[in-house]
Amino acid sequence: VNLVTEWLTDAEQRAWRGLMGMTARLDAHLGRDLQERSGLSAADYAVLVPLSESPDGRLRVFEIAGRLGWEQSRLSHQLTRMTRRGLVRREGCESDRRGAFIVLTEAGRAVIEEAAPGHVAAVRRLVFDGLTPDQVAALDQIARQVLARLDEAEASQADRR
Amino acid sequence: VNLVTEWLTDAEQRAWRGLMGMTARLDAHLGRDLQERSGLSAADYAVLVPLSESPDGRLRVFEIAGRLGWEQSRLSHQLTRMTRRGLVRREGCESDRRGAFIVLTEAGRAVIEEAAPGHVAAVRRLVFDGLTPDQVAALDQIARQVLARLDEAEASQADRR
DNA sequence: GAAGATTGAGACCTCAATCTTT
DNA sequence: AAAGATTGAGGTCTCAATCTTC
Numbered sequence: 001v002n003l004v005t006e007w008l009t010d011a012e013q014r015a016w017r018g019l020m021g022m023t024a025r026l027d028a029h030l031g032r033d034l035q036e037r038s039g040l041s042a043a044d045y046a047v048l049v050p051l052s053e054s055p056d057g058r059l060r061v062f063e064i065a066g067r068l069g070w071e072q073s074r075l076s077h078q079l080t081r082m083t084r085r086g087l088v089r090r091e092g093c094e095s096d097r098r099g100a101f102i103v104l105t106e107a108g109r110a111v112i113e114e115a116a117p118g119h120v121a122a123v124r125r126l127v128f129d130g131l132t133p134d135q136v137a138a139l140d141q142i143a144r145q146v147l148a149r150l151d152e153a154e155a156s157q158a159d160r161r
Numbered sequence: 162v163n164l165v166t167e168w169l170t171d172a173e174q175r176a177w178r179g180l181m182g183m184t185a186r187l188d189a190h191l192g193r194d195l196q197e198r199s200g201l202s203a204a205d206y207a208v209l210v211p212l213s214e215s216p217d218g219r220l221r222v223f224e225i226a227g228r229l230g231w232e233q234s235r236l237s238h239q240l241t242r243m244t245r246r247g248l249v250r251r252e253g254c255e256s257d258r259r260g261a262f263i264v265l266t267e268a269g270r271a272v273i274e275e276a277a278p279g280h281v282a283a284v285r286r287l288v289f290d291g292l293t294p295d296q297v298a299a300l301d302q303i304a305r306q307v308l309a310r311l312d313e314a315e316a317s318q319a320d321r322r
Numbered sequence: 323g324a325a326g327a328t329t330g331a332g333a334c335c336t337c338a339a340t341c342t343t344t
Numbered sequence: 345a346a347a348g349a350t351t352g353a354g355g356t357c358t359c360a361a362t363c364t365t366c
Contacts, residue, residue, distance in 0.1 A: 007278070007281040007282065007285060008281060008284070008285060008289065011294070011297055011298065011301065012285075012289050012297055014301050015297045015298075015300045015301040015304065016284060016288070016289075018300070018301050018304030018305060018308070019184070019300055019304050020184075021230060021304065021308065022303075022304040022307050022308055022311075023180070023181075023184040024230065025230065025308065025311050026307065026311065028336095029311055029314065029315070031336095032336095041355075041356080043355090043356070043357095060326085061326070061327060061328095062325085062326065062327080069182060069185065069186065070357095071357085071358075071359095072326075072327060072328085073327090073328080073329085073357085073358070073359080073360090074356085074357055074358075075327095076327065076328055076329080077328090077329085077356075077357075078356080078357090079328095080328085080329095081355075081356085093326095096325095096326080096365080096366075097364080097365055097366085098325070098326045098327070098364060098365045098366065099325095099326055099327075099365090100326080100327065100328095117168070120168040120169060121168065123169070123177060124168060124169060124173075125310075125314075126307060126310050126311060126314060127177070127307055127310075128169065128173050128177075130306045130307070130310055131303065131306070133172070135299060135302075135303055136172055136173055136176045137172065137176075138296060138299040138300075138303075139176045139179070139180055139299075139300075139303060140172065140175050140176040140179050141296075142183075142292065142296055142299075142300060143176065143179030143180050143182070143183040144179060145291045145292070146183050146187065146287060146288055146291070147179070147182065147183055147186065149286075149287050149288075149291055150183075150186050150187065150190055150287060153190065153286075153287060154190070189358095192358095193358095202333075202334080204333090204334070204335095221348085222348070222349060222350095223347085223348065223349080232335085232336075232337095233348075233349060233350085234335085234336070234337080234338095234349090234350080234351085235334085235335055235336075236349095237349065237350055237351080238334075238335075238350090238351085239334080239335090240350095241350085241351095242333075242334085254348095257343080257344080257347095257348080258342075258343055258344090259341095259342060259343045259344070259347070259348045259349070260343090260347090260348055260349075261348080261349065261350095
């Protein structure tokens, strides 16, 4: 049974499978690269970036979750693993006893600073060195449009409850 | 510490974070949608598509892995779960005793045929209804270029061993 | 009750090791 | 030895339930 071509044009179908394939392979490649060269998983790296960009290397859990667009539960599990390996440390929050600060350890800072240049270089080499400014602009615009549709869709789903 | 803007232009960085965010949220949204409406995970759906497109609803394990670009191990674990739920069945191969056929069950076919129209409609609504033919063409071309670079990169890594 | 956060169960993925057949 | 495929261990993600504090 042909399940897809009835609903998407050939060009759309090619673009869709291409996009999904590209991001899947890109994620896999970058993740392996990171792991081999620094011992960090892609998830570790994602969490370390906002922490290292924060002035004092500390953020509330919900701030990290917000910047990454992660669910709290996912982040909490990830932080448990990272704490176990000494990349971050949990600290209570004085002004709001419910909350917790996540603090980048010295070891964590050392690892991310060592890993970042190579990672960004890989992204540049694999993606952006081959693209024209027009293509970069097109990508940015497409991403914004699709994200806006997702916002709409999820807002109207929330209403329905 | 600013880890990214030293190596990517602002436009590139926006496009990169936009693309990654878009695919992450799109995957999450489509996965939840599929799960709610049909009980299938995204991984289940991915496996069922090539099987349902095959003339007799049966493919060798390595054929499925090839079409999806999955590692054999990943697929094998997935097939174990799908077999347990009765979506597919394993059958030995006469002509090559090492191999195995994966056969779509009646239940599996019923589920995928029920799930596919809604899934494709969601993709159309969230992505393609908002894009011009030019944007679709741009996306396709970018995907091809990046995939080609990944092929190069992985080929030269393989040489180095 | 809602917000901030954690936990446990179960599904999923990767890596390395294994087994069988070619 | 290489190809087809499976297995086990350990990391990761989601969902629902929970706990505490606001």
